[in-house]
Amino acid sequence: xxxxxxxxxxxxxxxxxxxxxxxxxxxxxxxxxxxxxxxxxxxxxxxxxxxxxxxxxxxxxxxxxxxxxxxxxxxxxxxxxxxxxxxxxxxxxxxxxxxxxxxxxxxxxxxxxxxxxxxxxxxxxxxxxxxxxxxxxxxxxxxxxxxxxxxxxxxxxxxxxxxxxxxxxxxxxxxxxxxxxxxxxxxxxxxxxxxxxxxxxxxxxxxxxxxxxxxxxxxxxxxxxxxxxxxxxxxxxxxxxxxxxxxxxxxxxx
Numbered sequence: 001x002x003x004x005x006x007x008x009x010x011x012x013x014x015x016x017x018x019x020x021x022x023x024x025x026x027x028x029x030x031x032x033x034x035x036x037x038x039x040x041x042x043x044x045x046x047x048x049x050x051x052x053x054x055x056x057x058x059x060x061x062x063x064x065x066x067x068x069x070x071x072x073x074x075x076x077x078x079x080x081x082x083x084x085x086x087x088x089x090x091x092x093x094x095x096x097x098x099x100x101x102x103x104x105x106x107x108x109x110x111x112x113x114x115x116x117x118x119x120x121x122x123x124x125x126x127x128x129x130x131x132x133x134x135x136x137x138x139x140x141x142x143x144x145x146x147x148x149x150x151x152x153x154x155x156x157x158x159x160x161x162x163x164x165x166x167x168x169x170x171x172x173x174x175x176x177x178x179x180x181x182x183x184x185x186x187x188x189x190x191x192x193x194x195x196x197x198x199x200x201x202x203x204x205x206x207x208x209x210x211x212x213x214x215x216x217x218x219x220x221x222x223x224x225x226x227x228x229x230x231x232x233x234x235x236x237x238x239x240x241x242x243x244x245x246x247x248x249x250x251x252x253x254x
Contacts (some may be wrong), residue, residue, distance in 0.1 A: 004071035004111055006235040007101065007121065008206025010228035012062055014049035017229060028068045028226055030247045038077050040111075043100075044206040044225060045084025045120030050066070067097055068203040070128035071097030080223030084206060114201040121207035121224070143205035175209035187214065190222045202242055204235060212243045 010027055030042070039081035051059055073079050077152060081100040083090050094100045106119035181187045190203045203222040209234050214249060223244055226233030234245045 001037065001239055003037050003039055003062060004040045004042070004237045005034055006042045006044060006118075006204050006223075006225060006237075007228065007233070008044035008082075008225045009046045009190045010065075011046055011049040011208055012065060013059070014229075017049075023228065024062070024064055026232060026247070026249060029249055030234070031068045031072065035072055035075065035077065038072070040080065040205075041080035042080045042118060043071060044084065044118060044233050045082045045122070046085075046086045046205065046206060047081070048087045051087035052089040053093050057090075060208070064197070069094075069100060070098045080118075082118065082120050085122040093212065094233050097176045108197075108200065111237065113235075114239075115199050117190075117197070117200050119205055120141075121205035124205075125185040125192075178210050181214060184208075184212075186224060187212075187222055191216060194220055202237075211240075211246075213242075 002154070006145050009070075010023065011017065012020070012024055012027075014020065034041070045066075048059070048062065056247075067078055079100045080103060081090070081094055083101045090102060090104075092102075095102050103118075106117065106124070109116050109118060110172055126167070147153040178184065187207060193203075194200065198217075198220070201219055201221070203216075205224050206227075208224050209229070210224055211231055212224040213221065215221045219240070223235055223242065225235060225244070226246075233244065234247060235244045237243075
């Protein structure tokens with residue numbers, strides 16, 4: 001039976017993650033373990049901690065991950081890559097060299113007869129004004145052009161250092177725990193969106209680094225995918241059920 005897999009937030013290359021090489025290997029081993037039954041794989045953003053493409057230069061590293069993605073697309077498996085707030089600056093490298101289908105915005109898609117709303121999740125309902133300002137700056141084409149004028153030696157160093165500093169501000173490097181459906185901004189956004197789009201069955205997000213599977217109605221639910229730093233979590237859909245799981249090496253994924 002063919003299945004569809006969803007995962008997000010590996011933050012590969014993060015200087016705040018001590019086990020970075022082990023983490024990348026574990027992710028690659030997971031992708032290899034699902035190639036026999038994967039119809040499509042959706043990577044919902046922030047797979048890299050900082051990814052900025054120049055016209056002729058891409059960041060150093062990630063060869064195991066990029067190689068595995070290329071193997072999967074060469075084998076005819078659809079790999080969808082969503083940009084997040086750490087990898088906004090994707091050009092066409094992942095599309096041309098690795099064969100992914102790149103998404104720069106949230107999408108609604110029919111998958112195996114069900115309707116899905118898929119997004120990294122940054123900027124959706126978040127009331128944080130400083131984050132909104134930063135997000136607006138990061139998406140600004142003029143500022144991106146100016147940043148591209150810097151030598152990669154400095155610009156990539158700046159990006160990785162900024163991302164490390166941001167993560168180390170958090171307790172144990174983790175996001176805040178689940179705040180409850182009346183305070184969790186992605187849940188609040190989804191409830192509001194669902195009012196005008198009642199046909200959507202599954203809302204799936206990354207970004208928050210928590211594992212959440214919540215029924216919103218008899219036909220709709222919201223799933224937040226956790227991450228590949230602390231949980232090694234993913235969701236899998238077989239056409240009937242969506243299951244949120246944690247990957248354990250040596251065990252066959254559901």
